[in-house]
Amino acid sequence: MPPRDPRVSEPGTRGPAVLPVAPIPVGSVVDYAAVRLIKKEVGEELTDLLRAKSGLSGAAQEQQGRHLINRQVALWSDAEAVRRGAATSAAEDAAIAQAVFDLQFRAGRLQAHLDNVLVENIFINGYVDVWLDFTDGRRVKVPQVADSDEELRELLRDLARRTTGQSERSLSTADPFLALRLSDGSRLQAVIDVTPGTYVTIRRHSMRHADLPELVSRGMLDSTLEQFLRACVRAEKNIMVVGGQAAGKTTLLRALLREVDPDERFATLETEYELFAHENGYHRQVVPMEARESNGEFVAGSAAGEITLMDLMYRALRMTLTRIVVGEVRGPEIVAMLQAMTNGAGGNLCTLHAIHPSVVFDRIAELYLLAQANMSESLAYRQSANGLDFIVFVASIDETKIGGHRHRFLSHVLEVTGVGEGGRPETNQIFGPRPEWAEPRGVPLMVPRCINDLRRVGFDANLLAAPGGAWGAALPLLVQESSL
Structure with missing residues (x-):
């Protein structure tokens, strides 16, 4: 430690x-x-x-x-x-x-926790019940940050008024939800009235400017996978980063962006800024775009003032960009994202929430069907097969409840190779776990079809011949993975 x-x-x-x-x-x-x-x-x-x-x-x-x-x-x-x-x-x-x-x-009594770099999440379940998640996996109850529910709500309203770069957000019976990006980049979501008290979740960004070597040092991936992903980005492959909630998808996406040339012109599209590519002091041609919530009014049946990720996507396609990066696709913007991957230049990146690599294409199809009329499951599968090059899955194993640690790591890299049986996308598992060795982390399993594209940007294909990758030993878990 x-x-x-x-x-x-x-x-x-x-x-x-x-x-x-x-x-x-x-x-x-x-x-x-x-x-x-x-x-x-x-x-x-x-x-x-x-x-x-x-x-x-x-x-x-x-x-x-x-x-x-x-x-x-x-x-x-x-x-x-x-x-x-x-x-x-x-x-x-x-x-x-x-x-x-x-x-x-600043943020009143919350500020102490926002200043603590070891704090990962802040949970307020009513003003008297405050908890912190730490980067080592501990969850600790701490003293209250307000003396009444109304004082907590007033603090949230003050934060909303002072938040720079965004329109004023209210918090009232008429509008019981509040989403904010705080000055340090943390993401705040508050809910009132539909809950017994004021409930607040603050998601911290402890690794705002992470790169792949830093993730290697933290055990999220080994040097073999680091070099493979670096080559994928430089070879302009379309990559979707997938994983569960708080697995580290955004952190990995930030690190992948650091492999994009500093003078390459690309856009980041987000509901709230979390990638910070325009603030990392490295990239010089970033076009950061942030969605905007409605002001609460409706005109001709549409939410006034609302700008969605879908709206941003169509504008970004007209800005002479080499890549489009979507912080997280969670709705109809998946359609435009895959269209951009299919029709435009390569190298686009995004994240998607999914609990296992096997459900990724069904999640994409689900979002397609929710998007609009004339969208079908077969279209979702076809555009996924034609647009995506790689799916990278970020897994986590939490053993804190039995005295261990929380582990985040890359477990799978799937190469999308085209339309397969039944119209579903077909994949090759390039990196994956080795349960027979009690190794849940992704290690080399096979050579991708596009290996020559990766070799042209400097990747050493011989690295994929080492079955255990660059790991010196299996991940030390209290409950070992099993092939059974």
């Missing part, structure tokens, strides 16, 4: 602060009733200031806010000293100031 980063708090404690406001000391008991009152005063003063000085940048607003917070905390400290008969401590004042800053400009 790597040494603990001293900048990262232990589960359940306050995390690192945003400079220059001092961090809340570990173990401090913060009076959040006082924090809310001070935040209200600061908010009113800041609103008046912004009216007088319109156009202040976000950084300038925070600087002004720090000044106002310090002044209001000093006033609170003087009043509290009179009430108590003793002065407040410097640590208490600093903790109050940090809490007000977080509530005014």
Whole structure:
């Protein structure tokens, strides 16, 4: 296990602060009733200031806010000293100031968990029930992040108002769902009214700029599969990354994108930005496109202001792109995606949710049938067979409940070779598990038909001759895989 980063708090404690406001000391008991009152005063003063000085940048607003917070905390400290008969401590004042800053400009008590790089997911099941998922597989209950359900909802509304690059999102009885991309790239989904309280899920992105070597170092794949996938991207093969929820599909897609030439022009189409190719400091010709929810109104039976992935797909096809990358196909955009793979240049990439490689084509057919009239299962199979080159499956095995670890790894690489028996796509299993060796991870099984295309971009075909790949030993599981 790597040494603990001293900048990262232990589960359940306050995390690192945003400079220059001092961090809340570990173990401090913060009076959040006082924090809310001070935040209200600061908010009113800041609103008046912004009216007088319109156009202040976000950084300038925070600087002004720090000044106002310090002044209001000093006033609170003087009043509290009179009430108590003793002065407040410097640590208490600093903790109050940090809490007000977080509530005014960031995510309130949630901010500590967003700052903790070891936190993978945040779950709020009503304001009193807060849980964190850590990258090592632990799930830990932590103190509440609000003192009432209404306070939690107000925090969510504040986050919605401050979210940059998106239209204001409401959270009310009329619109009980809220989806946001937070400033750090985390994805937030909140639900009210149709649940007993306010329920929130925040999905973190701990590996925003991952590349294939980093995934090798983390045990997600070996160097043989790394070189194979690198060649697939460089040979402009159409690749669909498939797996279950939270298996690591998006992380792998980010890593595959790092194999695209930095000056190649491609688009990323997403419901919320999660690939971050336009922010990775590597690619220079990315056209990032993000879908947009409706403003809640309907005009002529259609949701006003809504822009779907399907809408983005058709616009992207007109922008002189070499590739189109869809963060996740989950609806009718699958039709346009496969049309782009069939009719345009190669090298397109996307992800799809499926629990096993054997159900991928049925999932595609299901989405086709839900898309619109004149779409059929046979058409879905035919376009899949003609458009896809490879399907890469990301698997996970969670042994945390029996004292083990959660393992994420690539288990299958299927080469799509055309239309087979019964009209279904036919595949070759290039990489797959070896249950007879108790090895669930993908190792070389055969040579793909397109091997010469891969060799032309530098792939060494001899790597596929090693039956165990580059793994030194089978995956260490508490419950071993079996061929039975």
